[in-house]
Amino acid sequence: MLLSPTLDSIIDNRRRRARRRSLVIGVLAVLLVAMFALTLLLGQSFTPPEDVIRVLLGEQVAGASFTVGQLRLPRAVLSILAGLSFGLGGVAFQIMLRNPLASPDIIGISSGASAAAVFAIVVLSLKGPLVSVIAVAAGLGVALLVYALSFRNGVAGMRLILVGIGVSAMLDSFIAYVLSRAPAWTLQEAMRWLTGSVNGAQLSDALPLVLAVVAFGGLLASRARDLDALKLGDDTAAALGVGVVRTRVMVIVAAVGMIASATAVAGPIAFVAFLSGPIAARIMENNGSLLIPSALIGAMLVLAGDYCGQFLLPSRYPVGVVTGALGAPYLIFLIVRANRTANSP
Amino acid sequence: MTAYPMTACSLVANRVSAGYGDTDILRGLDLAVPPGKITAIVGANACGKSTLLRTMSRLISPRQGQVLLDGKSIHRIPSRELARTLGLLPQSPVAPEGITVADLVSRGRHPHQGLFSRWTRKDDEAVAAALVATKTVALAERPVDELSGGQRQRVWIAMALAQQTEILLLDEPTTFLDISHQIEVLDLLTDLNRARGTTVVMVLHDLNLAARYADHLVAMAGGRLHVSGKPEDVLTEQHVREVFGLESRIIVDPTSGRPIMLPIGRHRMVTEQVSTIPPAG
Amino acid sequence: MTAGRTEASARAPVPERSRRARGLSLAALVAILAALCALSVAIGTRAIPWADIVAALENQVLGGQVDNIGQAAVAVRIPRTLLALLAGAALGLAGAIMQGVTRNPLADPGILGVNMGASLAVAVGIAWFDISSAHAYIVAAILGAGVSAVFVYVIGSLGRGGATPLKLALAGAATSVAFSSLVIAVVLPRADIAGGVRSWQIGGVGGATFDRIFHVLPFLAAGFAIGLLSARRLNSLALGDELAAGLGERVAMARAVAALGAVLLCGATTAICGPIGFLGLVVPHLGRLLVGVDHRWLLPFSALGGACLLLAADIVGRIIARPAELDVGIVTAFVGAPVFIWMVRRQRVHEL
DSSP, X not given: OOHHHHHHHHXXXXXXXXXXXXXXXXXXXXXXXXXXXXXXXXXXXXXXXXXXXXXXXXXXXTTTIIIIIIIIXXXXXXXXXXXXXXXHHXXXXXXXXXXXXXXXXXXXXXXXXXHHHHXXXXXXXXXXXXHHHHHHHHHHHHHHHHHHHTBSSSBOHHHHHHHHHHHHXXXXXXXXXXXXXXXXXXXXXXXXXXHOOOTTOOHHHHHHHHHHHHHHHHHHHHTHHHHHHHTTXXXXXHHTTOOHHHHHHHHHHHHHHHHHHHHHHHOOOXXXXXXXXXXXXXHHTSOSOSHHHHHHHHHHHHHHHHHIIIIISXXXXXXXXXXXXXXHHHHHHHHXXXXXXXXXX | OOOOOTTOOOEEEEEEEEEETTEEEEEEEEEEEOTTSEEEEEESTTSSHHHHHHHHTTSSOOSEEEEEETTEEGGGSOHHHHHHHEEEEOSSOOOOTTOBHHHXXXXXXXXXXXXXXXXXXXXXXXXXXXXXXXXXXXXXXSBGGGSOHHHHHHHHHHHHHHTTOSEEEEESTTTTOOXXXXXXXXXXXXXHHHHHOOEEEEEOSOHHHHHHHOSEEEEEETTEEEEEEOHHXXXXXXXXXXXXXXXXXXXXXXXXXXXXXXXXXXXXXXXXXXXXXXXXX | OHHHHHHHHHHTTOOHHHHHHHHHHHHHHHHHHHHHHHHHXXXXXXXXXHHHHHHHHHHHHHOOOOOSHHHXXXXXHHHHHHHHHHHHHHHHXXXXXXXXXXXXXXXXXXXXXXXXXXXXXXXXXHHHHOOOSHHHHHHHHHHHHHHHHHHHHHHHHSSTTSSOHHHHHHHHHHHHHHHHHHHHHHHTTOHHHHTTHHHHXXXXXXXXXXXXXXXXXXXXXXXXHHHHHTHHHHHHHTTOHHHHHHTTOOHHHHHHXXXXXXXXXXXXXXXXXXXXXXXXXXXXXXXXXXXXXXHHHHHHHHHHHHHHHHHHHHHHHHHHTTTSOOOHHHHHHHHHHHHHHHHHHHSOGGGO
């Protein structure tokens, strides 16, 4: 009866939405590339594009090799990688726990990774990939701890968030303590572990992060559809054939792995994990999975935040201060709005 | 009424004990769901109705006994495969913020899709059919959070329909709905049962609606099946007394010919007044 | 009739024994407090013989000469002990009041972001308005605490169900994070004050002097007075706004007055100690276990208990990290956060 016109309109709508989705993601990707180019070209001084390209191709260019090759490029690359990781890890948690507040930087996972990194660097005098491994392990440990502590006849999202707030208060105290005991305590270093920063980035730092993004990002992508079904609630998702527990475990491992690897290199860049998902959701208007858009948004946030902190503000700030100042009002807005809507507490 | 397709799957609970934490809510329950029919489960609060539904759909693992689908334990069936045969609509499902009706309904296709398989015309057809069947075509592009309670419930049922399962379990599909929407939902489920031969199992609170719409009525008490069978055999004054601890009278509904339960309290009786509170003064 | 009955039940049915038990536990607390004060003067990162401690105490009272480094160390410990005592009492009392005012078991000056508000106000004052007198610090801190208390409460009580524990805790946590970001943003460009960033993030009582304590004393005194006098009002508020109004309480007024007391207390404390978290959360809960929910007992108990706990935390901080010290704010976080988590676990989900 009504079936065939309905079918046509459904197919139409779906195609329209798919086109729109590709378009939006394309625009985001182009924007990211443009920002990347801008940060390479323009810092304290302007470097001509041809010089930048030659540096990227590995040539020695007087006056550009150092600023672009040693300063701007590592910084931009690290910003993008860290942003991708934070964006992906954050949105995965938010989708999985069905709450924008359940992002790794609020429930203590970033703090855990950061505390472990600080401990490894300051107390154990470790460097490089080992720090990342320790940070990932600690991040997973904290995730497990928070999950276990909020387990009582099943995990309730709200309980998990509050437990996470408590755990991160302790971890933040620990970080502050270790930093205060550090022999060569510099404000720069402290800032990295308190709010996150890409100051002094080196390309060699990027390698573990690339590996983490590929491995954990791939794992996450393979669960994207099941993760999306979790949005409907555990029961409905299970009724749709999703292995809820298995999906959860894999998503947690993947997301924590990314968050912790990024934290081990750039510190817990404030609120990027928390902000990327909701911004992506607003842009995508419920059109398909949020993983890729929020990864792109996360990268843009870190890149733009760092650029602002370096050049656009009256004095130099680490990127975490910029994203922190940006994210805090949004967090408050989110709470206000969550309070207004009827169905969510 | 007799021409049910005989292809329907059988769902059987075999001496099932299950619950949360350390306490068993179901205690050795046996239930055979008649294929191709509408089964309604009734019982007092906390007697284990929802637990039974959740156990039969594998949300809870039974501590003892098993649930068999076509003779095979549902815990041996891969989850996607099970979800293609057995659908469940939980009591209060969560709609993601801002999701549109068409999008939500298409989530019902999840078990039919593999890791990398693309959306096909068959998926579109299933969604369209579900929207048409639930009369939600006009709502397709509206956000679910803007809908009324009755509309929303129809949309959730549409999602379950898009899943195209032979068995559909529903946990109190009529809660929070006013009476006209309750009837609408139950009529819709009956249509579905008649048109496709879908086996429907639902927990209902309202005894009279359960008796009217069910082919097979199951009364539970204390985590066990108390009595089951045709509504006119199950909804009797004696059973109501045993299951709910309530005195009642049963009359016959002139419209449907099914039994209706009229509760007897202590007040408002034509013959006498019984009061336990001493008169004032 | 309702009012009369409640009035009667509030007075009459306290059994004599439980009254005595409360009295005993309060007396025990005073004894513990005295012992802790003695310990706090005696114990430090440096071991000092008792003779020197006594001599130093005499010097403090009689104004004699400081003979050796031991006595000088003790001379530093005395104001520190006094500050820990006052700050602990203030935070414990402020926590009890806030839990009463908001009827919220998770309320605490730290969790509700009030301490960070005070921190931010002081940082802004120093960096932008060149305030430098101790007096100005305190006024700024109290203003900051007041503004952020109102802010957090308004955010937390928007929407359905009013100020639920979850919403308040979230609003407070969000505000805390926001403010601590802002503190860094304000302080960082100023190399001259940036060295103190850490002290705006972690609270401590290490730098206490009699002079600073003297400045903050009037504010604390006012806070203690207002707080302790609102016990009866908090008892009515505990029954719910509607019932309290039915009992003839002016609800908004009662709330505002009690909250003012709490804000004075934690603002003044933060001005000299920096943000110290979780103390105000933990102490009133211990109090409820020991003396019950009557605020006329609970408030003094929370003040005493807070003083004990902060002193103990400070002593522990001096011992476990020898030869250095652990800031008391870190110790309270490590003691308090587990209690917070335990309480979150105890709550049923729908109450959160």
